Amino acid sequence: MRERSDRTEAVDSATGVFVTHRNLLFTVAYELLGSAADAEDVLQETWLRWAGVDPETVREPRAYLVRIVTRQALDRLRTLGRRRESYIGPWLPEPLLTAPDVAEDVELADSVSMAMLLVLETLQPTERAVFVLREVFDVDYDEIAEAVGKSRPAVRQIARRAREHVAARRPRGAGSPAEHRAALQAFQRAVETGELQNLLDVLAPDVVALSDGGGIRHALLQPIVGAANVARLLAAGWWRRQAPRTAEFVQINGGPGLLVRVGGEIDGVVAVRVENGLVTGAYHVRNPEKLSHVGREVVVSR
Template identity: 80%
Template sequence: MSARSEQPTDGPLPRDSRMDSATEAFVAHRNLLFTVAYEMLGSAADAEDVLQEAWLRWAGVDLGAVLDRRAYLIRITARQALKRLRTLGRRKESYVGPWLPEPLLTSPDVAEDVELADSVSMAMLLVLETLQPTERAVFVLREVFDLDYDEIAEAVDKTPAAVRQIAHRARAHVAARRPRGTASPAETRAALEAFQRAVETGDLQSLLDILAPDVVALSDGGGIRHALLRPVVGVGPVARLLAVGWWKRDAERSLQPVQINGGPGLLVRVDGEIDGVLAVRVENGYITGAYHVRNPEKLSRVERETAVSR
Protein backbone atom coordinates (compact mmCIF):
# COMPACT_ATOMS: atom_id res chain seq x y z
CA MET A 1 0.00 0.00 0.00
CA SER A 2 1.55 3.23 -1.07
CA ALA A 3 1.69 6.52 0.79
CA ARG A 4 2.08 9.84 -0.93
CA SER A 5 3.59 13.09 0.27
CA GLU A 6 1.17 15.53 1.82
CA GLN A 7 3.70 18.32 2.06
CA PRO A 8 7.48 18.63 2.25
CA THR A 9 9.01 17.95 5.64
CA ASP A 10 12.43 18.67 7.08
CA GLY A 11 12.75 15.11 8.36
CA PRO A 12 10.86 12.61 10.45
CA LEU A 13 8.84 13.92 13.35
CA PRO A 14 10.10 13.15 16.87
CA ARG A 15 8.55 9.90 18.06
CA ASP A 16 6.25 11.50 20.66
CA SER A 17 5.00 14.11 18.19
CA ARG A 18 4.46 11.48 15.51
CA MET A 19 2.48 9.25 17.88
CA ASP A 20 0.37 12.18 19.05
CA SER A 21 -0.42 13.05 15.45
CA ALA A 22 -1.16 9.40 14.56
CA THR A 23 -3.43 9.03 17.58
CA GLU A 24 -5.27 12.26 16.81
CA ALA A 25 -5.94 11.17 13.21
CA PHE A 26 -7.07 7.70 14.22
CA VAL A 27 -9.40 8.97 16.93
CA ALA A 28 -10.85 11.58 14.56
CA HIS A 29 -11.82 8.84 12.09
CA ARG A 30 -12.54 6.02 14.52
CA ASN A 31 -16.33 5.99 14.12
CA LEU A 32 -15.93 5.95 10.35
CA LEU A 33 -13.40 3.10 10.51
CA PHE A 34 -15.63 1.09 12.83
CA THR A 35 -18.49 1.53 10.36
CA VAL A 36 -16.33 0.35 7.45
CA ALA A 37 -15.30 -2.79 9.35
CA TYR A 38 -18.81 -3.44 10.68
CA GLU A 39 -20.43 -3.16 7.25
CA MET A 40 -17.88 -5.59 5.86
CA LEU A 41 -18.23 -8.07 8.75
CA GLY A 42 -21.68 -7.67 10.31
CA SER A 43 -20.04 -8.11 13.71
CA ALA A 44 -19.17 -5.33 16.13
CA ALA A 45 -16.81 -7.57 18.09
CA ASP A 46 -14.86 -8.48 14.96
CA ALA A 47 -14.93 -4.85 13.81
CA GLU A 48 -13.28 -3.80 17.08
CA ASP A 49 -10.58 -6.43 16.58
CA VAL A 50 -9.98 -5.10 13.08
CA LEU A 51 -9.59 -1.57 14.45
CA GLN A 52 -6.90 -2.81 16.83
CA GLU A 53 -5.04 -4.38 13.91
CA ALA A 54 -5.46 -1.24 11.81
CA TRP A 55 -4.10 0.92 14.63
CA LEU A 56 -0.96 -1.22 14.93
CA ARG A 57 -0.28 -0.72 11.22
CA TRP A 58 -1.18 2.96 11.29
CA ALA A 59 1.16 3.60 14.24
CA GLY A 60 4.10 2.53 12.09
CA VAL A 61 3.26 4.67 9.05
CA ASP A 62 5.35 7.68 8.03
CA LEU A 63 2.63 10.33 8.33
CA GLY A 64 4.62 12.84 6.33
CA ALA A 65 4.23 10.58 3.31
CA VAL A 66 0.42 10.27 3.53
CA LEU A 67 -1.61 12.48 1.22
CA ASP A 68 -5.12 11.65 2.46
CA ARG A 69 -5.24 10.27 5.99
CA ARG A 70 -8.95 9.39 5.83
CA ALA A 71 -8.55 7.34 2.66
CA TYR A 72 -5.37 5.69 3.92
CA LEU A 73 -7.00 4.69 7.21
CA ILE A 74 -10.03 3.31 5.37
CA ARG A 75 -7.73 1.26 3.11
CA ILE A 76 -5.78 -0.36 5.93
CA THR A 77 -9.00 -1.02 7.86
CA ALA A 78 -10.64 -2.57 4.81
CA ARG A 79 -7.60 -4.72 4.13
CA GLN A 80 -7.70 -6.15 7.67
CA ALA A 81 -11.49 -6.56 7.54
CA LEU A 82 -11.22 -8.49 4.28
CA LYS A 83 -8.77 -10.92 5.83
CA ARG A 84 -11.09 -11.47 8.77
CA LEU A 85 -14.15 -11.76 6.51
CA ARG A 86 -12.64 -14.75 4.74
CA THR A 87 -12.09 -16.43 8.11
CA LEU A 88 -15.62 -15.60 9.28
CA GLY A 89 -17.09 -17.25 6.21
CA ARG A 90 -15.66 -20.58 7.30
CA ARG A 91 -16.92 -20.01 10.85
CA LYS A 92 -20.47 -19.26 9.70
CA GLU A 93 -20.67 -22.57 7.83
CA SER A 94 -20.96 -24.36 11.19
CA TYR A 95 -23.28 -21.79 12.80
CA VAL A 96 -26.46 -23.26 14.34
CA GLY A 97 -29.53 -21.85 12.59
CA PRO A 98 -29.75 -18.58 10.64
CA TRP A 99 -26.89 -16.10 11.16
CA LEU A 100 -27.95 -12.50 11.75
CA PRO A 101 -25.70 -9.44 12.07
CA GLU A 102 -24.80 -8.23 15.54
CA PRO A 103 -27.39 -5.51 16.32
CA LEU A 104 -26.31 -2.00 17.24
CA LEU A 105 -28.26 0.50 19.32
CA THR A 106 -27.92 3.68 17.25
CA SER A 107 -28.82 7.30 17.86
CA PRO A 108 -31.84 8.95 16.23
CA ASP A 109 -29.61 11.05 13.94
CA VAL A 110 -28.46 7.88 12.16
CA ALA A 111 -32.02 7.29 10.96
CA GLU A 112 -32.06 10.84 9.61
CA ASP A 113 -29.12 10.03 7.31
CA VAL A 114 -31.07 7.81 4.92
CA GLU A 115 -28.04 6.45 3.06
CA LEU A 116 -26.13 5.63 6.25
CA ALA A 117 -29.17 4.05 7.88
CA ASP A 118 -29.78 1.90 4.80
CA SER A 119 -26.14 0.80 4.62
CA VAL A 120 -26.06 -0.47 8.24
CA SER A 121 -29.62 -1.83 8.31
CA MET A 122 -30.16 -5.48 9.13
CA ALA A 123 -31.81 -5.99 5.75
CA MET A 124 -28.85 -4.54 3.83
CA LEU A 125 -26.27 -6.41 5.89
CA LEU A 126 -28.10 -9.64 5.07
CA VAL A 127 -27.93 -8.77 1.38
CA LEU A 128 -24.20 -8.07 1.73
CA GLU A 129 -23.82 -11.55 3.25
CA THR A 130 -24.71 -12.99 -0.17
CA LEU A 131 -21.66 -11.35 -1.79
CA GLN A 132 -18.22 -12.91 -2.04
CA PRO A 133 -15.72 -11.28 0.38
CA THR A 134 -13.93 -9.18 -2.26
CA GLU A 135 -17.25 -8.14 -3.82
CA ARG A 136 -18.51 -7.05 -0.42
CA ALA A 137 -15.37 -5.02 0.29
CA VAL A 138 -15.52 -3.31 -3.10
CA PHE A 139 -19.23 -2.55 -2.79
CA VAL A 140 -18.89 -1.07 0.70
CA LEU A 141 -15.84 1.03 -0.14
CA ARG A 142 -17.27 2.34 -3.41
CA GLU A 143 -21.00 2.68 -2.82
CA VAL A 144 -21.02 3.65 0.85
CA PHE A 145 -17.69 5.41 1.42
CA ASP A 146 -17.05 6.68 -2.12
CA LEU A 147 -13.41 5.65 -2.44
CA ASP A 148 -12.01 5.85 -5.95
CA TYR A 149 -11.11 2.71 -7.84
CA ASP A 150 -7.35 3.17 -7.42
CA GLU A 151 -7.70 3.36 -3.62
CA ILE A 152 -9.97 0.32 -3.52
CA ALA A 153 -7.56 -1.59 -5.73
CA GLU A 154 -4.81 -1.07 -3.16
CA ALA A 155 -7.08 -2.28 -0.36
CA VAL A 156 -8.17 -5.51 -2.08
CA ASP A 157 -5.00 -6.30 -4.08
CA LYS A 158 -6.67 -6.01 -7.48
CA THR A 159 -6.09 -3.80 -10.50
CA PRO A 160 -8.36 -0.77 -10.90
CA ALA A 161 -9.85 -2.37 -14.02
CA ALA A 162 -10.68 -5.54 -12.08
CA VAL A 163 -12.19 -3.45 -9.27
CA ARG A 164 -14.49 -1.70 -11.76
CA GLN A 165 -15.76 -5.06 -12.98
CA ILE A 166 -16.24 -6.35 -9.43
CA ALA A 167 -18.08 -3.14 -8.47
CA HIS A 168 -20.43 -3.47 -11.46
CA ARG A 169 -21.18 -7.10 -10.60
CA ALA A 170 -21.71 -6.34 -6.90
CA ARG A 171 -24.04 -3.41 -7.65
CA ALA A 172 -26.19 -5.58 -9.88
CA HIS A 173 -26.27 -8.35 -7.28
CA VAL A 174 -27.29 -5.98 -4.47
CA ALA A 175 -29.85 -4.13 -6.61
CA ALA A 176 -31.63 -7.40 -7.37
CA ARG A 177 -31.92 -8.28 -3.67
CA ARG A 178 -32.14 -5.08 -1.65
CA PRO A 179 -35.51 -3.91 -0.27
CA ARG A 180 -37.18 -1.49 -2.65
CA GLY A 181 -39.97 0.07 -0.61
CA THR A 182 -39.65 3.20 1.50
CA ALA A 183 -41.30 4.60 4.60
CA SER A 184 -41.48 8.09 6.03
CA PRO A 185 -40.50 8.64 9.68
CA ALA A 186 -44.19 9.01 10.54
CA GLU A 187 -45.08 5.75 8.78
CA THR A 188 -42.22 3.98 10.53
CA ARG A 189 -43.30 5.20 13.97
CA ALA A 190 -46.94 4.26 13.34
CA ALA A 191 -46.02 0.81 12.06
CA LEU A 192 -43.72 0.10 15.01
CA GLU A 193 -46.33 1.25 17.53
CA ALA A 194 -49.00 -0.93 15.92
CA PHE A 195 -46.59 -3.86 15.73
CA GLN A 196 -45.59 -3.49 19.38
CA ARG A 197 -49.21 -3.39 20.56
CA ALA A 198 -50.08 -6.45 18.50
CA VAL A 199 -47.11 -8.46 19.77
CA GLU A 200 -47.65 -7.45 23.40
CA THR A 201 -51.31 -8.50 23.29
CA GLY A 202 -50.92 -11.48 20.95
CA ASP A 203 -53.61 -9.92 18.72
CA LEU A 204 -53.51 -12.10 15.60
CA GLN A 205 -55.77 -9.86 13.52
CA SER A 206 -53.72 -6.76 14.30
CA LEU A 207 -50.56 -8.63 13.26
CA LEU A 208 -52.23 -9.71 10.03
CA ASP A 209 -53.10 -6.04 9.41
CA ILE A 210 -49.58 -4.64 9.95
CA LEU A 211 -47.47 -7.38 8.31
CA ALA A 212 -46.78 -7.33 4.56
CA PRO A 213 -48.02 -10.35 2.54
CA ASP A 214 -44.44 -11.50 1.86
CA VAL A 215 -42.99 -10.68 5.30
CA VAL A 216 -39.94 -12.70 6.35
CA ALA A 217 -39.03 -13.57 9.95
CA LEU A 218 -35.55 -14.73 10.99
CA SER A 219 -34.18 -15.46 14.43
CA ASP A 220 -30.65 -16.11 15.67
CA GLY A 221 -29.96 -17.99 18.89
CA GLY A 222 -26.53 -19.21 17.87
CA GLY A 223 -27.26 -22.62 19.36
CA ILE A 224 -27.30 -20.99 22.82
CA ARG A 225 -30.90 -19.75 22.98
CA HIS A 226 -34.03 -21.19 21.40
CA ALA A 227 -34.61 -19.70 17.94
CA LEU A 228 -35.99 -20.56 14.53
CA LEU A 229 -33.82 -22.92 12.53
CA ARG A 230 -35.07 -21.57 9.21
CA PRO A 231 -36.82 -18.46 7.90
CA VAL A 232 -40.60 -18.15 8.22
CA VAL A 233 -42.23 -16.49 5.21
CA GLY A 234 -45.73 -15.08 4.65
CA VAL A 235 -48.15 -13.01 6.63
CA GLY A 236 -50.14 -15.91 8.12
CA PRO A 237 -47.22 -18.01 9.40
CA VAL A 238 -45.32 -14.98 10.72
CA ALA A 239 -48.41 -13.53 12.43
CA ARG A 240 -49.11 -16.83 14.18
CA LEU A 241 -45.45 -17.13 15.19
CA LEU A 242 -45.43 -13.66 16.72
CA ALA A 243 -48.77 -14.16 18.43
CA VAL A 244 -47.98 -17.46 20.15
CA GLY A 245 -44.45 -18.60 19.30
CA TRP A 246 -41.73 -16.28 20.55
CA TRP A 247 -43.55 -14.52 23.32
CA LYS A 248 -45.71 -16.90 25.33
CA ARG A 249 -43.71 -17.83 28.41
CA ASP A 250 -44.15 -17.88 32.18
CA ALA A 251 -42.17 -14.72 32.81
CA GLU A 252 -42.59 -10.97 32.94
CA ARG A 253 -41.64 -9.50 29.60
CA SER A 254 -41.44 -5.98 28.21
CA LEU A 255 -40.82 -4.45 24.79
CA GLN A 256 -39.01 -1.12 24.52
CA PRO A 257 -38.94 0.83 21.22
CA VAL A 258 -35.36 1.54 20.17
CA GLN A 259 -33.31 2.43 17.12
CA ILE A 260 -31.49 -0.66 15.89
CA ASN A 261 -29.01 -0.25 13.04
CA GLY A 262 -30.60 3.02 12.05
CA GLY A 263 -34.10 1.55 11.91
CA PRO A 264 -37.01 0.64 14.17
CA GLY A 265 -36.76 -2.16 16.68
CA LEU A 266 -37.85 -3.50 20.03
CA LEU A 267 -35.58 -4.36 22.93
CA VAL A 268 -37.00 -7.46 24.60
CA ARG A 269 -36.60 -7.92 28.37
CA VAL A 270 -37.67 -10.98 30.33
CA ASP A 271 -37.77 -10.67 34.12
CA GLY A 272 -35.89 -7.38 33.71
CA GLU A 273 -32.98 -8.91 31.79
CA ILE A 274 -32.29 -8.35 28.10
CA ASP A 275 -33.49 -11.43 26.24
CA GLY A 276 -33.09 -10.22 22.66
CA VAL A 277 -33.66 -7.58 20.03
CA LEU A 278 -36.35 -7.58 17.39
CA ALA A 279 -35.38 -5.29 14.50
CA VAL A 280 -38.02 -4.65 11.85
CA ARG A 281 -38.04 -3.42 8.29
CA VAL A 282 -40.89 -1.03 7.38
CA GLU A 283 -41.83 -0.47 3.74
CA ASN A 284 -44.87 1.50 2.60
CA GLY A 285 -46.40 1.33 6.07
CA TYR A 286 -46.08 -2.44 6.52
CA ILE A 287 -43.57 -4.68 8.32
CA THR A 288 -41.67 -6.60 5.63
CA GLY A 289 -38.89 -8.09 7.76
CA ALA A 290 -38.54 -9.15 11.40
CA TYR A 291 -35.04 -10.01 12.64
CA HIS A 292 -34.94 -11.51 16.13
CA VAL A 293 -31.47 -11.79 17.72
CA ARG A 294 -31.31 -13.83 20.94
CA ASN A 295 -27.71 -15.04 20.84
CA PRO A 296 -26.34 -13.47 24.05
CA GLU A 297 -22.91 -13.13 22.44
CA LYS A 298 -24.45 -10.61 20.04
CA LEU A 299 -26.30 -8.41 22.54
CA SER A 300 -23.48 -6.37 24.09
CA ARG A 301 -24.17 -3.37 21.83
CA VAL A 302 -27.86 -2.88 22.61
CA GLU A 303 -27.62 -1.21 26.03
CA ARG A 304 -25.54 1.77 24.90
CA GLU A 305 -25.42 3.66 21.62
CA THR A 306 -22.75 2.82 19.07
CA ALA A 307 -21.59 5.71 16.90
CA VAL A 308 -21.50 5.02 13.17
CA SER A 309 -20.64 7.49 10.42
CA ARG A 310 -19.77 7.88 6.76
Protein backbone atom coordinates in the same frame (compact mmCIF):
# COMPACT_ATOMS: atom_id res chain seq x y z
CA MET B 1 16.14 13.33 25.33
CA ARG B 2 15.21 15.09 22.11
CA GLU B 3 14.83 11.71 20.37
CA ARG B 4 12.38 10.56 23.03
CA SER B 5 10.42 13.82 22.68
CA ASP B 6 10.23 13.38 18.91
CA ARG B 7 8.98 9.83 19.37
CA THR B 8 6.30 11.00 21.79
CA GLU B 9 5.19 13.73 19.39
CA ALA B 10 4.98 11.18 16.56
CA VAL B 11 2.83 8.84 18.67
CA ASP B 12 0.58 11.72 19.71
CA SER B 13 0.22 12.78 16.10
CA ALA B 14 -0.61 9.23 14.95
CA THR B 15 -3.12 8.86 17.77
CA GLY B 16 -4.83 12.12 16.89
CA VAL B 17 -5.21 11.15 13.24
CA PHE B 18 -6.56 7.71 14.14
CA VAL B 19 -9.08 9.11 16.63
CA THR B 20 -10.27 11.63 14.03
CA HIS B 21 -11.18 8.82 11.64
CA ARG B 22 -12.10 6.12 14.13
CA ASN B 23 -15.88 6.28 13.73
CA LEU B 24 -15.57 6.09 9.96
CA LEU B 25 -13.16 3.15 10.20
CA PHE B 26 -15.46 1.30 12.59
CA THR B 27 -18.40 1.81 10.22
CA VAL B 28 -16.42 0.50 7.23
CA ALA B 29 -15.33 -2.58 9.18
CA TYR B 30 -18.82 -3.19 10.56
CA GLU B 31 -20.47 -2.98 7.16
CA LEU B 32 -17.92 -5.42 5.77
CA LEU B 33 -18.27 -7.88 8.65
CA GLY B 34 -21.75 -7.48 10.13
CA SER B 35 -20.17 -7.88 13.55
CA ALA B 36 -19.29 -5.06 15.93
CA ALA B 37 -16.96 -7.29 17.95
CA ASP B 38 -15.00 -8.27 14.85
CA ALA B 39 -15.01 -4.66 13.66
CA GLU B 40 -13.42 -3.61 16.97
CA ASP B 41 -10.75 -6.30 16.52
CA VAL B 42 -10.03 -4.99 13.03
CA LEU B 43 -9.67 -1.46 14.41
CA GLN B 44 -7.16 -2.71 16.96
CA GLU B 45 -5.14 -4.41 14.22
CA THR B 46 -5.35 -1.27 12.12
CA TRP B 47 -4.09 0.89 14.99
CA LEU B 48 -1.08 -1.39 15.54
CA ARG B 49 -0.13 -1.04 11.87
CA TRP B 50 -0.80 2.69 11.82
CA ALA B 51 1.27 3.25 14.98
CA GLY B 52 4.32 1.94 13.12
CA VAL B 53 3.95 4.49 10.31
CA ASP B 54 5.26 8.03 10.29
CA PRO B 55 2.11 10.12 9.61
CA GLU B 56 4.26 12.77 7.93
CA THR B 57 4.98 10.29 5.12
CA VAL B 58 1.30 9.66 4.42
CA ARG B 59 -0.29 12.11 2.01
CA GLU B 60 -3.93 11.12 2.66
CA PRO B 61 -4.33 9.53 6.12
CA ARG B 62 -8.06 8.82 5.65
CA ALA B 63 -7.51 6.84 2.47
CA TYR B 64 -4.49 5.08 3.96
CA LEU B 65 -6.43 3.99 7.05
CA VAL B 66 -9.43 2.87 5.00
CA ARG B 67 -7.09 0.67 2.95
CA ILE B 68 -5.69 -0.96 6.09
CA VAL B 69 -9.16 -1.55 7.56
CA THR B 70 -10.44 -3.01 4.29
CA ARG B 71 -7.55 -5.45 3.95
CA GLN B 72 -7.86 -6.57 7.57
CA ALA B 73 -11.64 -6.91 7.29
CA LEU B 74 -11.37 -8.94 4.08
CA ASP B 75 -8.98 -11.40 5.73
CA ARG B 76 -11.34 -11.76 8.68
CA LEU B 77 -14.44 -11.97 6.47
CA ARG B 78 -13.08 -15.02 4.66
CA THR B 79 -12.46 -16.73 8.00
CA LEU B 80 -15.90 -15.76 9.29
CA GLY B 81 -17.53 -17.23 6.19
CA ARG B 82 -16.20 -20.66 7.10
CA ARG B 83 -17.28 -20.22 10.73
CA ARG B 84 -20.83 -19.21 9.77
CA GLU B 85 -21.28 -22.39 7.75
CA SER B 86 -21.47 -24.31 11.03
CA TYR B 87 -23.58 -21.70 12.86
CA ILE B 88 -26.66 -23.11 14.61
CA GLY B 89 -29.82 -21.66 13.07
CA PRO B 90 -30.09 -18.45 11.03
CA TRP B 91 -27.18 -16.02 11.33
CA LEU B 92 -28.15 -12.37 11.85
CA PRO B 93 -25.84 -9.34 12.01
CA GLU B 94 -24.80 -8.08 15.42
CA PRO B 95 -27.22 -5.22 16.23
CA LEU B 96 -26.07 -1.73 17.18
CA LEU B 97 -27.82 0.82 19.34
CA THR B 98 -27.42 3.94 17.18
CA ALA B 99 -28.11 7.62 17.83
CA PRO B 100 -31.43 9.04 16.55
CA ASP B 101 -29.64 11.41 14.17
CA VAL B 102 -28.31 8.47 12.11
CA ALA B 103 -31.79 8.13 10.59
CA GLU B 104 -31.40 11.66 9.16
CA ASP B 105 -28.66 10.37 6.84
CA VAL B 106 -30.90 8.10 4.79
CA GLU B 107 -28.08 6.45 2.86
CA LEU B 108 -26.03 5.73 5.99
CA ALA B 109 -29.07 4.41 7.87
CA ASP B 110 -29.94 2.15 4.94
CA SER B 111 -26.38 0.86 4.66
CA VAL B 112 -26.21 -0.27 8.31
CA SER B 113 -29.79 -1.60 8.50
CA MET B 114 -30.28 -5.26 9.37
CA ALA B 115 -32.00 -5.79 6.03
CA MET B 116 -29.12 -4.33 4.01
CA LEU B 117 -26.46 -6.18 6.02
CA LEU B 118 -28.27 -9.42 5.21
CA VAL B 119 -28.22 -8.49 1.53
CA LEU B 120 -24.48 -7.77 1.77
CA GLU B 121 -24.02 -11.27 3.24
CA THR B 122 -25.02 -12.67 -0.17
CA LEU B 123 -22.03 -11.01 -1.86
CA GLN B 124 -18.56 -12.49 -2.16
CA PRO B 125 -16.01 -10.81 0.15
CA THR B 126 -14.35 -8.71 -2.56
CA GLU B 127 -17.72 -7.75 -4.05
CA ARG B 128 -18.89 -6.66 -0.61
CA ALA B 129 -15.80 -4.53 -0.03
CA VAL B 130 -16.04 -2.87 -3.44
CA PHE B 131 -19.76 -2.17 -3.04
CA VAL B 132 -19.44 -0.73 0.46
CA LEU B 133 -16.43 1.45 -0.33
CA ARG B 134 -17.90 2.78 -3.57
CA GLU B 135 -21.62 3.06 -2.87
CA VAL B 136 -21.58 3.99 0.81
CA PHE B 137 -18.30 5.83 1.32
CA ASP B 138 -17.73 7.14 -2.24
CA VAL B 139 -14.12 5.93 -2.37
CA ASP B 140 -12.62 6.37 -5.85
CA TYR B 141 -11.85 3.33 -7.98
CA ASP B 142 -8.08 3.70 -7.75
CA GLU B 143 -8.18 3.64 -3.94
CA ILE B 144 -10.53 0.66 -3.96
CA ALA B 145 -8.27 -1.17 -6.39
CA GLU B 146 -5.32 -0.71 -4.06
CA ALA B 147 -7.36 -1.79 -1.04
CA VAL B 148 -8.65 -5.04 -2.57
CA GLY B 149 -5.62 -5.86 -4.73
CA LYS B 150 -7.39 -5.64 -8.10
CA SER B 151 -6.94 -3.50 -11.19
CA ARG B 152 -9.13 -0.45 -11.72
CA PRO B 153 -11.01 -2.05 -14.69
CA ALA B 154 -11.61 -5.19 -12.62
CA VAL B 155 -12.93 -3.10 -9.72
CA ARG B 156 -15.34 -1.26 -12.00
CA GLN B 157 -16.70 -4.59 -13.25
CA ILE B 158 -17.01 -5.94 -9.70
CA ALA B 159 -18.80 -2.74 -8.65
CA ARG B 160 -21.31 -3.03 -11.50
CA ARG B 161 -21.98 -6.69 -10.73
CA ALA B 162 -22.38 -5.97 -7.00
CA ARG B 163 -24.76 -3.05 -7.65
CA GLU B 164 -26.98 -5.24 -9.83
CA HIS B 165 -26.95 -7.99 -7.21
CA VAL B 166 -27.88 -5.63 -4.38
CA ALA B 167 -30.48 -3.76 -6.44
CA ALA B 168 -32.33 -7.03 -7.06
CA ARG B 169 -32.47 -7.81 -3.33
CA ARG B 170 -32.52 -4.55 -1.39
CA PRO B 171 -35.69 -3.34 0.35
CA ARG B 172 -37.96 -1.13 -1.75
CA GLY B 173 -40.47 1.50 -0.67
CA ALA B 174 -39.15 1.57 2.90
CA GLY B 175 -40.92 4.83 3.72
CA SER B 176 -40.04 7.43 6.32
CA PRO B 177 -38.72 6.77 9.85
CA ALA B 178 -42.16 7.82 11.16
CA GLU B 179 -43.91 5.21 8.98
CA HIS B 180 -41.33 2.65 10.04
CA ARG B 181 -41.96 3.37 13.73
CA ALA B 182 -45.73 3.27 13.25
CA ALA B 183 -45.49 -0.16 11.62
CA LEU B 184 -43.23 -1.37 14.43
CA GLN B 185 -45.69 -0.11 17.07
CA ALA B 186 -48.57 -1.87 15.31
CA PHE B 187 -46.44 -5.02 15.11
CA GLN B 188 -45.69 -4.86 18.84
CA ARG B 189 -49.35 -4.34 19.77
CA ALA B 190 -50.42 -7.21 17.56
CA VAL B 191 -47.80 -9.52 19.05
CA GLU B 192 -48.69 -8.55 22.62
CA THR B 193 -52.42 -9.15 22.13
CA GLY B 194 -51.92 -12.29 20.07
CA GLU B 195 -54.90 -11.39 17.88
CA LEU B 196 -54.36 -13.12 14.56
CA GLN B 197 -56.22 -10.60 12.42
CA ASN B 198 -54.24 -7.68 13.89
CA LEU B 199 -51.03 -9.52 13.01
CA LEU B 200 -52.19 -10.22 9.47
CA ASP B 201 -53.04 -6.54 9.05
CA VAL B 202 -49.41 -5.45 9.60
CA LEU B 203 -47.58 -8.32 7.87
CA ALA B 204 -46.77 -8.34 4.16
CA PRO B 205 -47.86 -11.53 2.33
CA ASP B 206 -44.21 -12.58 1.79
CA VAL B 207 -42.91 -11.54 5.24
CA VAL B 208 -39.89 -13.46 6.56
CA ALA B 209 -39.19 -13.96 10.27
CA LEU B 210 -35.68 -14.84 11.44
CA SER B 211 -34.36 -15.33 14.94
CA ASP B 212 -30.77 -15.85 16.06
CA GLY B 213 -29.99 -17.62 19.31
CA GLY B 214 -26.63 -18.98 18.19
CA GLY B 215 -27.41 -22.30 19.82
CA ILE B 216 -27.22 -20.57 23.21
CA ARG B 217 -30.79 -19.31 23.59
CA HIS B 218 -34.03 -20.66 22.19
CA ALA B 219 -34.68 -19.36 18.68
CA LEU B 220 -36.11 -20.46 15.35
CA LEU B 221 -33.83 -22.89 13.54
CA GLN B 222 -35.31 -22.05 10.13
CA PRO B 223 -36.77 -18.89 8.57
CA ILE B 224 -40.57 -18.64 8.75
CA VAL B 225 -42.06 -17.34 5.49
CA GLY B 226 -45.52 -15.96 4.73
CA ALA B 227 -47.96 -13.80 6.68
CA ALA B 228 -50.16 -16.68 7.84
CA ASN B 229 -47.21 -18.73 9.12
CA VAL B 230 -45.54 -15.80 10.86
CA ALA B 231 -48.82 -14.63 12.40
CA ARG B 232 -49.55 -18.11 13.78
CA LEU B 233 -46.06 -18.28 15.28
CA LEU B 234 -46.39 -14.89 16.99
CA ALA B 235 -49.97 -15.50 18.10
CA ALA B 236 -48.86 -18.75 19.76
CA GLY B 237 -47.54 -16.65 22.61
CA TRP B 238 -43.74 -17.07 22.64
CA TRP B 239 -43.45 -13.31 23.19
CA ARG B 240 -45.89 -13.16 26.12
CA ARG B 241 -44.42 -16.17 27.91
CA GLN B 242 -41.20 -14.25 28.65
CA ALA B 243 -42.59 -12.46 31.71
CA PRO B 244 -41.82 -10.09 33.27
CA ARG B 245 -40.88 -8.66 29.87
CA THR B 246 -40.46 -5.07 28.75
CA ALA B 247 -39.86 -3.68 25.28
CA GLU B 248 -38.28 -0.27 24.82
CA PHE B 249 -38.38 1.61 21.51
CA VAL B 250 -34.82 2.42 20.47
CA GLN B 251 -32.81 3.09 17.33
CA ILE B 252 -31.34 -0.19 16.09
CA ASN B 253 -28.98 0.02 13.13
CA GLY B 254 -30.32 3.38 12.05
CA GLY B 255 -34.02 2.55 12.34
CA PRO B 256 -36.73 1.94 14.94
CA GLY B 257 -36.39 -1.28 16.91
CA LEU B 258 -37.28 -2.90 20.22
CA LEU B 259 -34.83 -3.57 23.03
CA VAL B 260 -36.34 -6.46 24.98
CA ARG B 261 -35.60 -7.09 28.64
CA VAL B 262 -36.70 -10.06 30.72
CA GLY B 263 -36.42 -9.65 34.46
CA GLY B 264 -34.58 -6.39 33.88
CA GLU B 265 -31.81 -8.05 31.82
CA ILE B 266 -31.34 -7.51 28.08
CA ASP B 267 -32.81 -10.57 26.38
CA GLY B 268 -32.76 -9.54 22.77
CA VAL B 269 -33.44 -7.04 20.02
CA VAL B 270 -36.25 -6.96 17.49
CA ALA B 271 -35.75 -5.08 14.25
CA VAL B 272 -38.16 -5.02 11.33
CA ARG B 273 -37.99 -4.18 7.67
CA VAL B 274 -40.94 -2.10 6.53
CA GLU B 275 -41.99 -1.63 2.93
CA ASN B 276 -45.08 0.35 1.95
CA GLY B 277 -46.30 0.36 5.53
CA LEU B 278 -46.14 -3.42 6.03
CA VAL B 279 -43.58 -5.55 7.84
CA THR B 280 -41.66 -7.60 5.27
CA GLY B 281 -38.89 -8.80 7.58
CA ALA B 282 -38.74 -9.43 11.33
CA TYR B 283 -35.33 -10.03 12.90
CA HIS B 284 -35.00 -11.22 16.49
CA VAL B 285 -31.45 -11.44 17.88
CA ARG B 286 -31.15 -13.35 21.18
CA ASN B 287 -27.61 -14.69 20.98
CA PRO B 288 -26.04 -13.08 24.10
CA GLU B 289 -22.68 -12.89 22.33
CA LYS B 290 -24.24 -10.39 19.92
CA LEU B 291 -25.89 -8.08 22.45
CA SER B 292 -22.89 -6.24 23.89
CA HIS B 293 -23.42 -3.20 21.62
CA VAL B 294 -27.08 -2.55 22.42
CA GLY B 295 -26.51 -1.33 25.97
CA ARG B 296 -24.90 1.92 24.81
CA GLU B 297 -24.99 4.02 21.68
CA VAL B 298 -22.43 3.29 18.99
CA VAL B 299 -21.39 6.08 16.64
CA VAL B 300 -21.45 5.27 12.93
CA SER B 301 -20.47 7.80 10.32
CA ARG B 302 -19.38 8.40 6.75
